[in-house]
Amino acid sequence: MDTTVYVPIDDGARDAVAPTDHVPAVRARALTKTYGTGQAQVRALDGVDVDFAAGRFTAIMGPSGSGKSTLMHLLAGLDSATSGQAFLGTTDVTALGDKALTRLRRDRVGFVFQQFNLLPMFTAEQNITLPVELAGGTVDRAWFDTLVTTLGLSERLTHRPSELSGGQQQRVAIARALIAQPEVVFADEPTGNLDSRSGVEVLSFLRRSVRELGRTIIMVTHDPTAAAYADRVVLIADGRIAGEISDPTPEAVLAGLDALRSLETPVSDDVTPAGA
Amino acid sequence: MLRITLAQMRRSAGRLAAAGVAIVIGTAFVAATLLASGVITRMTYDSVAAQYGDADLVVGATQDAPLDVDALAATDGVAAVAPVTAIYAELTDGARSVYQSVVPTADDRLMPLEVTAGAMPSAAGEIALPADVADRLGVTLGDTVDVGRDVVGDDGSWRQVTETPAVVGLLDDPFGAYARTGGAAVVDAATYTTWQTEARGEPVAVTEAAVVVADGTDVTAAQSALAGTVGGATSTDSAPWVVTTDERAAESAAELTGGQDLMFLVFVLTFAAVALVVAGLVITNTFQVLVAQRARTLALLRCVGADKAQVGRSVLTEAAILGLVASVAGVLLGTALGQTALWVAHALDVPVPLPGAVALTWQVVVVPVLVGTVVTVGAALVPARVATRVAPLAALRPADSPSTSRRAGKVRLVLSLLTAAVGFGLLAAGAALGTVWQEPTLGLLAGIAGGALSFVGVAVGAVFWLPRVAAAAGRLVAASGPTARLAAANTLRNPRRTATTSTALLIGVTLVAMMTTGAASARTSLTAALDEQFPVDVMVTSTASDADGEQEALSGELRADVAAVDGVRATTDVSEILVRATSGAGSAATWLPLTAIDPAGGAEVLNAPDVLADLEPGTVLLGEVQAQDLALGTGDSVELTDTDGAVTVTVAVGASGDTSYLTTDDLAALSSDASVTGMYLALDDGVDAASAVGAIQDVVADSGESAQVTGVASQRALFDQVIDTMLGIVVGLLAVAVVIALIGVANTLSLSVIERRRESATLRAIGLSKAQLRGMLAIEGLLIAGVGAVLGVVLGLVYGWAGAGAALGIMGDVSLSVPWLEITLVLVVALVAGLVASVAPARTALKASPVEALATE
Numbered sequence A: 001m002d003t004t005v006y007v008p009i010d011d012g013a014r015d016a017v018a019p020t021d022h023v024p025a026v027r028a029r030a031l032t033k034t035y036g037t038g039q040a041q042v043r044a045l046d047g048v049d050v051d052f053a054a055g056r057f058t059a060i061m062g063p064s065g066s067g068k069s070t071l072m073h074l075l076a077g078l079d080s081a082t083s084g085q086a087f088l089g090t091t092d093v094t095a096l097g098d099k100a101l102t103r104l105r106r107d108r109v110g111f112v113f114q115q116f117n118l119l120p121m122f123t124a125e126q127n128i129t130l131p132v133e134l135a136g137g138t139v140d141r142a143w144f145d146t147l148v149t150t151l152g153l154s155e156r157l158t159h160r161p162s163e164l165s166g167g168q169q170q171r172v173a174i175a176r177a178l179i180a181q182p183e184v185v186f187a188d189e190p191t192g193n194l195d196s197r198s199g200v201e202v203l204s205f206l207r208r209s210v211r212e213l214g215r216t217i218i219m220v221t222h223d224p225t226a227a228a229y230a231d232r233v234v235l236i237a238d239g240r241i242a243g244e245i246s247d248p249t250p251e252a253v254l255a256g257l258d259a260l261r262s263l264e265t266p267v268s269d270d271v272t273p274a275g276a
Numbered sequence B: 001m002l003r004i005t006l007a008q009m010r011r012s013a014g015r016l017a018a019a020g021v022a023i024v025i026g027t028a029f030v031a032a033t034l035l036a037s038g039v040i041t042r043m044t045y046d047s048v049a050a051q052y053g054d055a056d057l058v059v060g061a062t063q064d065a066p067l068d069v070d071a072l073a074a075t076d077g078v079a080a081v082a083p084v085t086a087i088y089a090e091l092t093d094g095a096r097s098v099y100q101s102v103v104p105t106a107d108d109r110l111m112p113l114e115v116t117a118g119a120m121p122s123a124a125g126e127i128a129l130p131a132d133v134a135d136r137l138g139v140t141l142g143d144t145v146d147v148g149r150d151v152v153g154d155d156g157s158w159r160q161v162t163e164t165p166a167v168v169g170l171l172d173d174p175f176g177a178y179a180r181t182g183g184a185a186v187v188d189a190a191t192y193t194t195w196q197t198e199a200r201g202e203p204v205a206v207t208e209a210a211v212v213v214a215d216g217t218d219v220t221a222a223q224s225a226l227a228g229t230v231g232g233a234t235s236t237d238s239a240p241w242v243v244t245t246d247e248r249a250a251e252s253a254a255e256l257t258g259g260q261d262l263m264f265l266v267f268v269l270t271f272a273a274v275a276l277v278v279a280g281l282v283i284t285n286t287f288q289v290l291v292a293q294r295a296r297t298l299a300l301l302r303c304v305g306a307d308k309a310q311v312g313r314s315v316l317t318e319a320a321i322l323g324l325v326a327s328v329a330g331v332l333l334g335t336a337l338g339q340t341a342l343w344v345a346h347a348l349d350v351p352v353p354l355p356g357a358v359a360l361t362w363q364v365v366v367v368p369v370l371v372g373t374v375v376t377v378g379a380a381l382v383p384a385r386v387a388t389r390v391a392p393l394a395a396l397r398p399a400d401s402p403s404t405s406r407r408a409g410k411v412r413l414v415l416s417l418l419t420a421a422v423g424f425g426l427l428a429a430g431a432a433l434g435t436v437w438q439e440p441t442l443g444l445l446a447g448i449a450g451g452a453l454s455f456v457g458v459a460v461g462a463v464f465w466l467p468r469v470a471a472a473a474g475r476l477v478a479a480s481g482p483t484a485r486l487a488a489a490n491t492l493r494n495p496r497r498t499a500t501t502s503t504a505l506l507i508g509v510t511l512v513a514m515m516t517t518g519a520a521s522a523r524t525s526l527t528a529a530l531d532e533q534f535p536v537d538v539m540v541t542s543t544a545s546d547a548d549g550e551q552e553a554l555s556g557e558l559r560a561d562v563a564a565v566d567g568v569r570a571t572t573d574v575s576e577i578l579v580r581a582t583s584g585a586g587s588a589a590t591w592l593p594l595t596a597i598d599p600a601g602g603a604e605v606l607n608a609p610d611v612l613a614d615l616e617p618g619t620v621l622l623g624e625v626q627a628q629d630l631a632l633g634t635g636d637s638v639e640l641t642d643t644d645g646a647v648t649v650t651v652a653v654g655a656s657g658d659t660s661y662l663t664t665d666d667l668a669a670l671s672s673d674a675s676v677t678g679m680y681l682a683l684d685d686g687v688d689a690a691s692a693v694g695a696i697q698d699v700v701a702d703s704g705e706s707a708q709v710t711g712v713a714s715q716r717a718l719f720d721q722v723i724d725t726m727l728g729i730v731v732g733l734l735a736v737a738v739v740i741a742l743i744g745v746a747n748t749l750s751l752s753v754i755e756r757r758r759e760s761a762t763l764r765a766i767g768l769s770k771a772q773l774r775g776m777l778a779i780e781g782l783l784i785a786g787v788g789a790v791l792g793v794v795l796g797l798v799y800g801w802a803g804a805g806a807a808l809g810i811m812g813d814v815s816l817s818v819p820w821l822e823i824t825l826v827l828v829v830a831l832v833a834g835l836v837a838s839v840a841p842a843r844t845a846l847k848a849s850p851v852e853a854l855a856t857e
C-alpha cells in the first residue's frame, strides 16, 4: 500500500478550508469521557490526544469496549465530553449547543452507520439527497453523479432499501454521507453487518472516496482486515491511544493488536483475527 | 406463560396505559349513563314517595267502592289518615295569575310541605301558598289573593266563583312532592272538601289515602287490620288494597316514568356504544403495533417451544387484564363524575330535588366492566391472530423496524364495496322516498338502514381508500419541503395503522357533521315553512269589538309606540274586514275575510316579500283555501261588496297561505270608514325575538287597548332553541367518541415514534434539527387527524342531507344547508388536536440522541 500524497481536487467551495496533508481535519485534546458515577463509573476515554489528517483514510482500531465508538461520538459532536476538547478544523465541537451542532452535522460531517440506517420509505436517490434537502440546499447534480458513478449505484437509484443488498445499502449510506461534501466522514463499523465480499466492496469504495474524491474518512473497526484498507491505523485500548500504524497491512495490524494484548490485561474475546 | 405476559405488559405499561384511557373513558360513559338513569328513577320515586309524607301505609280503592276515611281512622293502630287528592284553581293578584294545584290540610306527619313563614290555614278564608308562587303573584303574608274556582250548578252549567282568602302561610316543598305540578297551595280540609264537591257537582270519592301507624304498633299488624276494615288485600293486584308506602311509591314511579327512563337509557347508551366502538379501534391499533414491535420476542418464544395457541392466548390475556383494569378505572371515573355533577347541582341550587349521592347498584359496576373487558378482548382478536402467525424463524432475521404492509384481503374489498354500494343506494332511496314520494317514515327507515350499512362499508374499506386519500393529502403537503415529505412518507408506511387511526376519528366526526348538517337543514326548512305559513315576524291585532261586532281600531298612539319599540325594523298597518264576494252573475254571495294592506309597505315587512308580488289595485290576492271555497282561479274576476259600495277585481291565487289580501286603495272604495285594526311588524335581523315580542306586549298592555300580539318570531326562536338544545346534547354525547379518537391519534403517533427511535436518531445525525423533527411529527398528526376529519365532514354532509331529505321532505322544499361555522369548528378542533397529539411523541423522539443511530442493538 502506497501513501499517495493528497492532491486537492478542484472544488471552489472547499478552498477556504483547503486541507493539506499536514493540516489535521480533526483533533482531540485531553478528551475524557466517563459514564455513570461512583462504583459504577466507567472511564470510556481517558485523556486522549490525537490528530486526524485531512484527505486521509484513518482507522480507529482496538478491542471491543476500548472506547472507539465513544471517541468517534465525541469527535463528531454527537455526545458531550466530560472534559477536554475536540476540534473539527478550528471549531471546538465540545463548546457547541444543539443548534450549532445540528448545523455542523448538516454541513461539515457525514456519518456511515453499522446498520446502514436508510429510511425505508424513500428510494436510494431520496435517501442520498436527504441531508442536502434537510439543510434547505440544492443538490449539486455533478457531485451527485460523480458519487453515484463511483459507488456503482446508477442502476439502483429508484430502489427502496428493502430491494437492495446489504452492500448496496451501505454504498447508498456512503453516498448520503458524502453528498453535502463534508469535511470529514465518520464510519462506525461500516462492515460489521456485511458478509466479507460486500465488506471488501464497501471498504474499497471508502478508500476510493478518499483517493479519488479527496474526502477525509475516520472509520472505527475492530476488524484488522478492514483496518488495513486505511492509510493509517490509530490503536486504542482502555480509553487511551496505544499506538499507531502507518500504511497498515492486515499482518501489521494483527501484530499491533498482539502487542497491545501483551501489554494490557486480557482483552475481550471478540477481537477476531481476520479471516480473509 | 402468564408470567411472560405480565412481564411484557410491564415493559409496555406506558403504551398500554395510553390505549387503556380510551376504554376508561368509554366505560366511564356507560357507568355515568347508568348512574344518571338511576338518579332519574330515584328522583321520580322520591317525589312520588314525598307526597305521602311520613305515611307508613297507603290504602287504595276504586271509584265504585271508595274508601271511608273515618272507618280507616277508627281502625286499630292507625294514628292519622289523609286522603291523597288535589284540585286546581286559578290564583290571581292584579294582572298576574297562576294556575295552581290545591291540597287540603292534613296531619303534620302526612303533609310533605313545610311552612317557612306564618302557619297552615286553620279556617275558611285562609290559604297557604308556595313561597315562589307568592313571589310571582307579588303577595305576602296578610295579603289576600283571588282564587277562581269552578262551580258546577244543579243544571250542569259551569261558572267561575272567586274567593279572596288571606295568605296565612308560605310553603316550601323540600322533597319535591309537588314538583311535577309546580307546587301546591293549601286550604283547610273543610274548605277543600267544599271546593272539590262544588267543582264536581257531587261529593268526590276518596280512592287513595295515606296512613300513619300509631307509635308502638307493628306496621304489618296495622296493615292486616286495615285490610280487614276495607275488606281488601295487602298487594295492589286487586282493589281495595293496603300496601306500604315504599311499595306504592315504587309502583307509581314506575307508572309515571313508564318506559321513559328506558328510552333515555337506550338513547344515551347508543352514543356510549359509538364511543366504545371507537375505543375498540384504538385498542386494536395499539395491540397491532405492540405485536409488530414484539415480533422478535414472540418468535423467540416460538423458538423455545411456545405453540401458536399460547402466543395468541398471551395477547388475549393481556387484553383481558388491560380491559378489566381500565373498565374498573372507568367505573370509578364515571361514579366520581356522577357524584361531582350532583354536588355541583346541589351547590347551584337547581330547583329539582336531587338525591345526595349516586346509587351504586351492581348493574352500574358489572355492566361497564363486562362491556369494557369484552370490547378490549374483542379488539385484540385480530392482533392476537397476527401474533400467532409470527414464524419462529423471525427471531433469526435482523431486527428492522417492523412494517405491516401486508395487503388486506380481496374478500374484504368486495364485501366493503358491496355494503357501501347497497347502503348508499338505500340512503338515496330514503331521501327520494322523503322528498319525491312524501313518505317520511319509510324514507327515514330506509335512510337509517342505508346510512348504517354504507358507513360500515366505508369503515371496513377504509384500509383500501383512506391511505390513498392520505397519500394525496401527503403529496400536497410534501411540496412544502423535506420535513413535510418525511411526514407524508411516514404516514403511508403503515397504511393499516393510519387507516384505523383515521377511521376512529372519522366515525365521531361523521356523526357530529351529520347532526349539525341535519339540524341546519331542519332549521332552514322549518324557517322557510314558517315564513310561508306566518308571513310576518309579529302581528298586533285589535281584539275589542264595538257594539256592532266590528273590530275596533288600534289607536294611532299605540301604533306609534309599537313602531318605536327597540328591535322593530318596520311596520305597516292593516285592516281586517269581512266582505261579501260574488263570483259571477246569479251566483250567491259568500263572506270573505280580507286583509287590506299597502303592497309597498307589506313588501317591507313580509318575510317572503314575493307573497304580495301580484297584489295591485284592482286585484285581490286569494289564499289557496279561499280560492278553493269560492271556486276561483287566477285571472277570474269577483265582485266584492261592503257598506259603501262594490268593486270588481281580478283574482290572483298566490302563495299567501290562508290569508287573502286587498290593497288599501280598493278598500277605500268598499268602505270609507274602515279603520286600522292591526299592524304587521318586521324585527331587526339578529334581534332576540322573544324579548322584542315581550317589549311589544308590554307597550300594548300599558296602552290599555285590547290587542293581541302574535309573533312567529318568538315561535321561530323557540324552534331554534329546541333544535339547538337537541343538537347540543347529541354533539356533547358524540364528543366523547371524538375525544377517544384523538387519544388514538396521539397513541398511534407515540407508538410510531418508539418504533422509529433509530430512524429519528439517524435523521438527527444527518442534520435534522429539533424543530424539524417536531414539525415532522406535527405534520404527521395533522395528516392523520385532518384526513379523518375532512372525510368525516364530507360523509356527514351527505348523511345529514339525506336524512333531512327523508325526514323533512314532507314539509316542502328541503333546503340543504352547510353549517359552515360548526364544520369549521370541527375541523379546527381535529387539526389542533392532531397538533397537540404530536407534542408528547415529539418529546420522546427528541430524547433519542443521535448516538443511538450508531448503537448496534
Ligand SMILES: Nc1ncnc2c1ncn2[C@@H]1O[C@H](COP(=O)(O)OP(=O)(O)O)[C@@H](O)[C@H]1O
Residues within 6 Å of the ligand: A035, A036, A042, A043, A044, A062, A063, A064, A065, A066, A067, A068, A069, A070, A071
Ligand atoms: N452509554 C453508556 N453508558 C455507560 N457506559 C458506556 C456507555 N457507552 C459506552 N460505555 C462504556 O464505555 C466503554 C467504551 O465503549 P465504546 O466506546 O462503545 O467501546 P467500543 O466501541 O470500542 O467497543 C465500554 O466499557 C462501555 O461499556
Ligand SMILES: [Mg+2]
Residues within 6 Å of the ligand: A068, A069, A070
Ligand atoms: Mg463500538
